Amino acid sequence: MARYWPEPDYKHGTPARKGVLLVNLGTPEAPTAQALRPYLKQFLSDPRVVEIPRALWWIILNGIILNTRPAKSAAKYASVWMDAGSPLKVHTERQAKLLDGYLNAATGGDVEVAWAMRYGAPSIPDALQELRARNCTRILVVPLYPQFAGSTTASVMDEVARCMLHWRNLPEIRYVRSFQDDPGYIAAIAQSVRENWVKHGEPDRLLMSFHGVPRRTLDLGDPYHCECHKTARLVAESLDFPAERILVTFQSRFGKAEWLKPYTQPTLEKLAREGVKRVDVICPGFVSDCLETLEEIAIECKEAFLTHGGSTFHYIPCLNERHDWITALTDLTRCHLGNWLDTTTDTPESLAAARQHALDLGAKQ
Numbered sequence: 001m002a003r004y005w006p007e008p009d010y011k012h013g014t015p016a017r018k019g020v021l022l023v024n025l026g027t028p029e030a031p032t033a034q035a036l037r038p039y040l041k042q043f044l045s046d047p048r049v050v051e052i053p054r055a056l057w058w059i060i061l062n063g064i065i066l067n068t069r070p071a072k073s074a075a076k077y078a079s080v081w082m083d084a085g086s087p088l089k090v091h092t093e094r095q096a097k098l099l100d101g102y103l104n105a106a107t108g109g110d111v112e113v114a115w116a117m118r119y120g121a122p123s124i125p126d127a128l129q130e131l132r133a134r135n136c137t138r139i140l141v142v143p144l145y146p147q148f149a150g151s152t153t154a155s156v157m158d159e160v161a162r163c164m165l166h167w168r169n170l171p172e173i174r175y176v177r178s179f180q181d182d183p184g185y186i187a188a189i190a191q192s193v194r195e196n197w198v199k200h201g202e203p204d205r206l207l208m209s210f211h212g213v214p215r216r217t218l219d220l221g222d223p224y225h226c227e228c229h230k231t232a233r234l235v236a237e238s239l240d241f242p243a244e245r246i247l248v249t250f251q252s253r254f255g256k257a258e259w260l261k262p263y264t265q266p267t268l269e270k271l272a273r274e275g276v277k278r279v280d281v282i283c284p285g286f287v288s289d290c291l292e293t294l295e296e297i298a299i300e301c302k303e304a305f306l307t308h309g310g311s312t313f314h315y316i317p318c319l320n321e322r323h324d325w326i327t328a329l330t331d332l333t334r335c336h337l338g339n340w341l342d343t344t345t346d347t348p349e350s351l352a353a354a355r356q357h358a359l360d361l362g363a364k365q
């Protein structure tokens with residue numbers, strides 16, 4: 001494992017800074033089987049993601065999954081790849097740049113913003129190291145998952161802790177644990193839906209699809225399911241749309257075990273068979289469009305709904321670079337930076353004066 005020495009950890013005598021680290025899930029470097037393999041290997045080797053005995057999982061992962069899934073997933077990635085790269089990475093980088101601008105306009109240029117991917121690049125250790133090199137002694141980590149799950153949020157926390165195992169002089173660390181009920185986030189989602197309805201009219205059903213997790217994790221106390229339902233309820237209340245025309249479903253099932261139900265695609269097929277003609281789908285659990293929204297929902301699920309008798313399917317995009325969302329993210333970040341923003345900022349002059357004072361005291365003794 002990489003070690004982040006030699007010391008000194010921080011540049012003494014230069015102003016201490018505050019850092020914000022945005023983290024998203026991660027994505028392959030290219031839409032090819034070759035690039036998918038190391039990405040999937042890192043992702044699916046995380047014990048937070050697959051919670052079955054290691055020895056058994058090692059055999060399944062290396063013997064079956066890594067021989068079959070990379071090519072299949074690569075073809076899906078290829079269908080949504082952007083000129084600038086993987087959608088998840090492109091949007092996360094843009095969000096970080098925008099947050100940097102919004103936040104520093106609001107705080108007087110006091111905060112360094114970096115971004116990282118939990119799996120793949122840029123890695124969390126590299127981004128934290130970068131913030132340390134910029135002399136950030138206080139770092140707020142913001143996993144870009146509105147709802148907390150052991151498999152996502154906790155895994156980011158693990159990785160931050162793991163990488164600091166190798167440092168001596170540690171920064172202060174804060175986390176945004178989840179923001180499933182944040183008023184700005186909820187309002188931005190509701191507004192994105194309303195804007196779609198102004199253009200296209202209201203649907204017969206509004207379906208809110210969240211990424212699934214194994215059902216077992218709910219039984220073991222993972223709050224993810226409840227947080228998804230809370231987000232859905234708040235978005236529904238804010239839209240003032242009849243409750244009986246709103247559905248909450250879970251997508252992206254992986255493996256044979258039971259996951260959170262109802263499943264997105266079978267629900268859409270059932271609706272179509274029952275005669276529902278138009279559905280709109282939003283994915284409030286993703287703040288950036290990615291494979292799971294652009295391919296699984298906007299392509300695969302759309303096709304399933306239409307071939308089972310539906311006639312109109314609108315996928316409403318994620319928040320991505322929306323102004324109201326970046327404003328909400330700025331507020332959320334400022335709120336968690338909290339008293340760190342109130343402390344007087346060191347300047348080279350104030351530090352030089354403090355050092356001189358210490359030398360003077362030493363000389364007197």
Ligand SMILES: C=CC1=C(C)c2cc3[nH]c(cc4nc(cc5[nH]c(cc1n2)c(C)c5CCC(=O)O)C(CCC(=O)O)=C4C)c(C)c3C=C
Binds near residue numbers: 069073149211286
């Ligand atoms: C939004 C939260 C997410 C949760 C919770 C989550 C759980 C979870 N995911 C897998 C397996 C896979 N997920 C994959 C892609 C993927 N997952 C999320 C988010 C959550 N996952 C995102 C944003 C993405 C898209 C990444 C991108 O590059 O666009 C994949 C990889 C693609 C594929 O081969 O299908 C896998 C695998 C598990 C097992 C799990 C919970 C236990």
Ligand SMILES: [Fe+2]
Binds near residue numbers: 211252
């Ligand atoms: Fe996933």
Ligand SMILES: [Fe+2]
Binds near residue numbers: 296
């Ligand atoms: Fe998927």
